Amino acid sequence: MRKMKANIVPLRFRDADEKEFYRILDALKEIYQEEVSFLEPRTAGDELPEDADAVLFPVMWTNVYTEMDKLLRTIHVPSIVLTTTVGVSLMFDWEAVAYMKQKGLQVFNPHSVELAKTVFKALALKRDMKHQKFLVFHDSKGEGLIPEQFKIFYWWNDECIRDMKEKFGITIVHKSYKALGEKARLIPDDAAREEMERWDFQEEVPYERPVLSAVKLFMAIRDEVDAEGDVVGCGANCLNEGFFSETTPCLAWSLLYQDRGIFWVCESDTSSLMTEYLIGSTIDCSLFTTNIYPFLSGMPALSHEKIQEFPDVADPDDHALLVHCGYLGCVAQAMAKKWTLRPPVLGWHSWNIVGENSIVVDAEVETGDITLCKLRSDFNGLFVEKAVLEEYVQYPGSDCRNGGLIRVPDGYKLMEDICSHHMIVTTGKRTCQMKAVAEIFGLEVF
Template sequence: MKAKLAPIYFDPGKDEGFDVQLARLRELLADDAEFLEPLALGRRLPKEADAAIFPQMLGEAYRRVDDFRRLAAPIFVVTSEFGTLNMWDWEIVAYLEGEGVTTFAPYSLAQTRMLCRAAAARTHLRGRKFLVFQDNPGEGFQAPIFKRFYWWEDEAAARLSERFGISIVKKSFREFGARARAIPDAAAAAEWQRWRWPVDLPERALLSAVKVYLALREELDADPDIVSAGINCLNESHFSDTTPCLAWMMLYEERRLIWGCEADTLSMASKYVLHRALDAPILMTNLYPFLMAGPALKHERIPHFPDVSLYADTNPENYVLVAHCGYFGLLPPSFATEWTARPKVLAIVDENAHAVDGRLPVGPVTLAKLYPSLGKLTAVEGTLAGYAQFPGSDCLNGGVIHVPDGHRLVRRATSHHYLITTGHNLNDMRMAMGVFGIGVEEL
C-alpha cells in the first residue's frame, strides 16, 4: 500500500532544482510512494492524491498562503537530497504554521517514509469496515465490568465513522460460534498441517482454535473491505467452546489483519493507524499500575506486585504490570522472542479454550491509545524491564513496564486497554497522528 503523492511547484519559479529533487525522491521513496504528475500551486489536487509534497520551497510561499490553505491533503516539505527538510526552509514552514497552515517537515528519511505510510493508511481506511461478533455486549459474564466500556456505544461507532470513514459491521457471535463448531475435525487438522506452530495444546483445543480461524477466513474472503475484526470473546464466551487468540495470530501472519480483543473497536482503530504508520510490532494488553494496588491485585488474583528492587528505578510508583488473559498479551510469533499457545487461564472462558504466551524483547516501548473522542492520542514512552510469573493466578507471565511518572499515567490514562509498540515512538506518533488531524497527549 503506497502513498500517492502530488508534487507541487511554484509558478513562476519552477526550475531544474525542482526536477532534480523530484527525481531523488522518486528513488528514495520507491518502496513507500507513487508520484503523480507535478502540478502548480493553486491548481486542484487530483482526487487520488493522498498527500501533497513540495520537493522545493521558494520565497514565493509567503505570498501564496491562500493557495496552501486550499490544499485538501496533508502537506509534506521534503527539500533536501537526503529525503528530509532543508534547514533553510524552517522559516517558510514556521511562517505557514503561524498562518494556520500545517505542514509536515521530516528530519530523517525514516520519518518521510513513515509519513507516506500514514497518508496511505488515512486514505485506505475511508470506506473500510471493522467486523465485530457480538450479540448483547455487557449482558454476559462480568456484566458490572463490561457494561462500562465506551467502545460498545453507538456514539463510539459514529465517531469512528466520522474521524476515519470506517463502518462497524456487527454480526452474531452465537451464530458464528455454532458455525465454527460445525466445521469437521478433519478439515481443521488438514489446515493445521500448513502451520504447525509450536503450541502446547491438547488436540481438541487445537482443532477448535483452527476451526475459528477457518470460519473467520470465510468471513474475510466474502468481504475484502474488512481490515480489522474482533469478537466479544470474554463477556460472551458462552457462545464458543474456545477463544479466537490463535486464529487472530494466524490471520495477522497470513494477511496482516488487525485483531481486536474483546471487540474493542477503539483499540482496533488505534492499532490499525499506529501499526500501518510506524511499521512496528504492536499489541493490546491490560494496564495494572502499581499505584492502583487493591483493584489490580484482586483482578489478577496476585498477592503483590513484582519486585522492582533490581531495576534502575526502584520506586514502585513508576511501574505498571501488563497482562491479558493470563499472559503478557496477544502477539503473533513474528513479533516475539518467545511464543507458544497454552490452555486457558481465565475462569470466564470454556475449559477447552486457549491463550497465547509470548514475549516482546525487553527494552524501550511506547504505550498509546486513542482518546474516546478520537481527537487525540494518549501516549507515553517507557521501558519493558522484564517479566513476572505468579503461579495459580490470572497472571502466569506478565510484563513489567517502567514509565517516567506513574501518577501522571494513572491520572490521564483513558482505558484499561492500551497498545504497546516496541521502541520509543512518541515523536513519530506525533507526526503520524498529525496526518489524521489528531493530536498527541503525553502521559
C-alpha cells in the same frame, strides 16, 4: 491486503531550478516507491487535482515568502518538505517551513525516512479508511458471564459506534458469535489438520482438541472476512460470551494477521481496535493490546490478577504491569520474539471462565523502549506515553503467569491521563510518529 499509497503532487516554485527539482524528485520516487503514488508535478500556485492527499516540495525557494497568498489560496491539503536525495530536508529550509506553518499551512518536515513513511501511510489510510470495515462478533452488549464488568465498557454504546464512523469513516459490522462458533464446530477435524500443515507455530497444549478447535475458529472467521469484503480488523466478545465457542480466538488473531493482514482485538473492544489499526497501519513496529495495572491502582489490580504483591522495585509509583488473560497480551506470532500456545489461565470464582478446551498465547517482545497509546472515548484525542519494558515477571498459579513490568516517567500523571484499562503497546520510541499520525487525523495528543 492491497498496499495503500498516498497520492502526492510535487510542486515546483516558478523561479527554482528545474534540473535540481527533478534530480531530487527522482531520488524521492525511488526512496518512497512503496508508500507514494507520485502525480504529475505542478507549479506552486496552480490548482490541485481532486485526488491529491498532499503536496510535496522537493526544492524550497524564496517564492515561498513572496507568493504565500497564492499558496494559501490553492493548497488545502498537507504540505510535505523533503529537499534532499536521501529523503529528508536541508536544515536551511527550517525557516521556510516555520514561516509556512505560521501563515496557516499544515506542513510536515520529517527528520527521518521512517517518519516520512509514517506520514505518507497515514495520508493513504485517511482516504482508504472510508471504504473499510471492522467485523465484530458478539450477541449482546455487555451481557454474558460477567456483566458486572462488561456492561460498563463504553464500546458497547451507539454513541461510540456513531462517533467512530463520523471521525474515521470506517464501518463496524456486527455478526453473531454464537453462529460463528456453530460454524467452526461443523468443520471436519481432517480439514483442520490439513490447514495446520500450512502453519508453523509452537504449542504446549497437552492434547490435540484445543488446537484443532482454534484452527477451526480461524477458518470460520477467515470465511466470514472473505465473504464480507474490505475487512481490515476483527474482534469477538471472546471472554464474556465464551460459552458460544469451543475455544478462544487467540490463535485466529495471529493467523489472520499473517494470512490477510487483518488486525484483531479482544472482547469486541472496537475503540482499541481502532487505535491498533490506526497505529499498526502507519508505523512499522510490533504492537498489541493488553491490560495495564499501574502499581498506584493498588489492591483492585492485585486481586484481579490474583497476586499478593507487585514486584519489588525502587520506584513503585512509576511502574505498572502489562497482563492480559494470564500473559503479556494477544500478540501475533509475527510480532513476537517468543511465542507459544498454552492451556487457558483465567478463572472466575471456582470455574474456568473460557473453558478447558481453550488456548492462550504466551508471547514476549523485546525488552527496552516501548510506547503506550489509546484513542480517547470521543475520538478527538490520542493518549501517548513513552515507557520502558524492563523485564518479564511470573506468578505461578495466578492470572499473571508471564506479564510485562514497565516503567513510565511519571506514574501519577499516567493515572490522571489514562482513558482505558485496555492499552495498545508498541515497541520502540514512537511518540514522534504517533504525533504525526494524530495531526493528520485531527487528533489532540495528551
